[in-house]
Amino acid sequence: MNATAIERIIALLGAFVVAGCALTSLRAEWKKTGLDDHVTKIMLALLTVGCIIVVLVAVGVAGRT
Amino acid sequence: MASHAATADDALYTEVAGQRLLGFLFFLISDCVIFGSFIFVYLYIRNASPVWPPAGVERPGLYLAAVNSIVLFGSGATMHYAMEAIRRANVRRFTAFTVATIILGCMFLSGQAYEYTHLHDTWAGSTFGASFFTLTGMHGFHVFIGVIFLITVLVQTLRGTYTPMRHFGLTAATLYWHFVDVIWVALFFLFYVY
Numbered sequence: 001m002n003a004t005a006i007e008r009i010i011a012l013l014g015a016f017v018v019a020g021c022a023l024t025s026l027r028a029e030w031k032k033t034g035l036d037d038h039v040t041k042i043m044l045a046l047l048t049v050g051c052i053i054v055v056l057v058a059v060g061v062a063g064r065t
Numbered sequence: 066m067a068s069h070a071a072t073a074d075d076a077l078y079t080e081v082a083g084q085r086l087l088g089f090l091f092f093l094i095s096d097c098v099i100f101g102s103f104i105f106v107y108l109y110i111r112n113a114s115p116v117w118p119p120a121g122v123e124r125p126g127l128y129l130a131a132v133n134s135i136v137l138f139g140s141g142a143t144m145h146y147a148m149e150a151i152r153r154a155n156v157r158r159f160t161a162f163t164v165a166t167i168i169l170g171c172m173f174l175s176g177q178a179y180e181y182t183h184l185h186d187t188w189a190g191s192t193f194g195a196s197f198f199t200l201t202g203m204h205g206f207h208v209f210i211g212v213i214f215l216i217t218v219l220v221q222t223l224r225g226t227y228t229p230m231r232h233f234g235l236t237a238a239t240l241y242w243h244f245v246d247v248i249w250v251a252l253f254f255l256f257y258v259y
Contacts, residue, residue, distance in 0.1 A: 007128035014135035021142040025149075036086055036236050040145070043243035047141050050250035053258060054131050054138070063127045063258045 012058035019051035075230060082233040089237045093244050096207075100248055103203065104255065107196040118193040123185050125197065130257045133176035134249060137208070140169035141246035144215075148239045154229045156222060163219045166242065170212045177205050200252055207245050214238050 026044040029037055056062035111117050118124060147162035186194035218238045221227060227235055 004128055007132050011128060011131035011135055014132070014139060018135060018138045018142050021145075022138075025142065025145050028149075035083075035090070036240065039090065039240055040243065043141070043240070043247055044145070046247045046250055047138055047243070050134065050138050050246070050253065053250065053254055054134055057127060057131045057258060063131075 008058045008060075011054050015051040015054040015058065019048050019055075022047045022051065078231055082231075082236075085233055086236065089240065093240065096244065097248075100200075100203070100251070103196075103200050104251065107200060107255065110192050110196060114192065119191050122191045122193045125180055125184055125257065127257050129176070129180060130253060133173055133180070134253045136169050136176065137173045137246055137249050140166045140173070141243055143169065144239050144242045148235060151222065151227060151232055151235055152229055159222060160219065163215055163222075167212055167215050167219070170208055170215070170242075174205060174208055174212070177201065177208075197256055201256070204245070204248055204252055207248070211238075211242050211245050214241060 022044045026041060026048070029041050029044065053062065143162045143165040147159050147166060150156075150158035150162060181198075184194075186197070188194055188198045215238055218227075218234050221234060
């Protein structure tokens with residue numbers, strides 16, 4: 001297995017783990033109403049978007065090599 | 066009597082913390098504007114160029130950057146867990162997650178340093194190199210400042226500065242770290258995916 005394949009596997013697995021953590025945290029934060037809680041919700045949602053981009057890159061759908 | 070004084074003190078702290086939070090959010094918004102300006106310039110240069118990246122310029126490695134991105138995104142998750150821990154007065158858990166965040170932040174910076182030393186382009190070499198090193202370098206500097214910020218709040222927490230009711234410094238550190246994560250989502254997409 002070459003280095004690129006290992007990097008893709010690490011990125012894919014890591015993206016699933018982090019996206020899972022971010023979505024779980026987002027769900028837990030959802031009912032909170034403080035200003036910092038609202039900002040945190042936006043940040044966690046964008047973090048999930050980042051993970052989706054990494055998944056697309058790792059499976060070869062997006063990105064230029 | 067002491068209880069009444071403590072309640073009034075807590076109320077004052079909450080009010081001041083609200084104002085500080087607003088001020089900190091304005092700082093983050095101003096930082097967003099700075100990054101937004103540089104991103105706009107990058108997109109302008111990119112659209113003005115017939116070929117992108119310019120002929121002879123190599124794109125940075127995609128999959129290494131993907132791994133590095135996940136390291137940084139993972140640090141955002143650990144920082145969130147650290148914040149939740151301090152709200153539950155669990156200093157031990159907070160320390161573990163904050164140390165994990167600092168390590169992941171350092172790993173990201175190391176990954177970026179590795180990438181910089183292995184790129185066949187320089188700051189002055191091309192418009193792509195200038196944009197890439199300016200934006201990712203500015204982001205890397207923010208991560209570096211964030212790591213120092215986290216070390217500072219970790220030491221303060223271990224000294225007992227923060228409590229479950231009084232932890233504005235930790236809230237600011239967490240929001241700053243999330244901000245750094247989110248900026249990287251945009252930069253990763255622009256330089257490696259788009």
